[in-house]
Amino acid sequence: MILCDTDRKILHRLQSNLPLVSRPFQELSKELNIDEDTIIERIKFMIEKGYVRRLAPIINTQAMGREATLAAVKVPEDRIDEVSAIINSYSGVSHNYLRKGKNCNIPYNMWFTMSAKDDEELHSRLKEIEDRTGLTVRSLPTTKKFKIGVRFKIY
Amino acid sequence: MTTKKEDIDVQLIKHIQEGLPVTKTPYKDIGQALGMSEDEVIQRLKKLLEFGKIRRLAASIAHRKIGINANAMCVWKVPKERVDEVGKIMAGFEEVTHCYERPTYPDWQHNVFTMIHGYTDAECEAVIQAIKEKTGLTDYVILYSEKEFKKVGVRI
Numbered sequence: 001m002i003l004c005d006t007d008r009k010i011l012h013r014l015q016s017n018l019p020l021v022s023r024p025f026q027e028l029s030k031e032l033n034i035d036e037d038t039i040i041e042r043i044k045f046m047i048e049k050g051y052v053r054r055l056a057p058i059i060n061t062q063a064m065g066r067e068a069t070l071a072a073v074k075v076p077e078d079r080i081d082e083v084s085a086i087i088n089s090y091s092g093v094s095h096n097y098l099r100k101g102k103n104c105n106i107p108y109n110m111w112f113t114m115s116a117k118d119d120e121e122l123h124s125r126l127k128e129i130e131d132r133t134g135l136t137v138r139s140l141p142t143t144k145k146f147k148i149g150v151r152f153k154i155y
Numbered sequence: 156m157t158t159k160k161e162d163i164d165v166q167l168i169k170h171i172q173e174g175l176p177v178t179k180t181p182y183k184d185i186g187q188a189l190g191m192s193e194d195e196v197i198q199r200l201k202k203l204l205e206f207g208k209i210r211r212l213a214a215s216i217a218h219r220k221i222g223i224n225a226n227a228m229c230v231w232k233v234p235k236e237r238v239d240e241v242g243k244i245m246a247g248f249e250e251v252t253h254c255y256e257r258p259t260y261p262d263w264q265h266n267v268f269t270m271i272h273g274y275t276d277a278e279c280e281a282v283i284q285a286i287k288e289k290t291g292l293t294d295y296v297i298l299y300s301e302k303e304f305k306k307v308g309v310r311i
Binding site: 003011014015016017018020021022023024025026036040043044047050051052053054055056057058059060063064070072084087088093094095096097098099100101102104106107108110111112138140141142143144145146147148149 | 168171173174175177179180181182183193200201204206208210211213214215216221228238239242243245246251253254255256257258260262268296298299301302304306308
């Protein structure tokens with residue numbers, strides 16, 4: 001890891017909203033006591049090196065009128081690469097993980113999130129994945145939200 | 156219903172969803188690319204945040220790359236009448252980044268999902284232990300990610 005304390009301070013702050021003023025990084029420079037040019041340079045460095053995926057709006061899928069779900073599939077060991085490639089090929093798929101229960105067997109091992117412009121499109125895509133893979137896709141859409149907001153403790 | 160105003164907002168989001176320009180005046184630069192004033196860009200983004208269409212205008216961090224390697228999805232079997240109470244308790248933990256209720260199926264009875272991020276598995280499990288103590292829940296499973304196949308932000 002090659003991040004210095006300055007980078008960590010910037011990274012921590014950047015997880016909250018960028019100020020909506022003409023010179024947002026100048027505003028941050030006052031908050032963090034780091035000069036504006038350094039902030040800009042370090043952010044560019046962290047984007048270039050892949051520590052920051054992007055500095056951009058985090059879209060509220062549902063508020064934008066889109067439908068989303070968490071889906072789970074039981075994929076046989078020898079088909080994992082093939083099936084993950086099919087699932088990942090859909091642009092609405094934002095996450096896809098192979099998961100294993102700790103000290104416990106769970107009925108599914110591949111977990112992905114998918115969004116689509118509406119419910120009909122969402123279901124037809126999930127059905128298409130079932131048809132292409134011959135596997136059952138379990139859809140677990142959110143029925144109630146208690147928290148969403150990935151901010152990490154940086155230390 | 157689609158109005159002209161929404162079209163411009165969608166156009167604005169599409170233009171910046173891969174990343175804002177990291178310059179001294181990012182909003183002015185966005186405005187120049189889209190043919191609107193700096194002030195219009197700022198006002199539109201303010202409204203999008205205010206109405207919750209954008210959750211945040213912020214950095215998405217490659218958490219594994221900075222050492223946050225543990226990512227536990229802990230799923231809980233919670234009686235229907237306790238979901239609200241328990242969901243609020245779970246959401247109160249800083250390490251719990253997401254907390255949702257989801258439907259059950261005959262082969263899937265765990266209805267409350269929590270995502271816990273930490274630097275180590277032990278750190279995640281300490282949080283789970285604390286949730287157990289605070290809620291009295293005992294029926295749960297921890298699902299660790301073994302492999303990340305895809306992780307991108309939502310785009311429109």
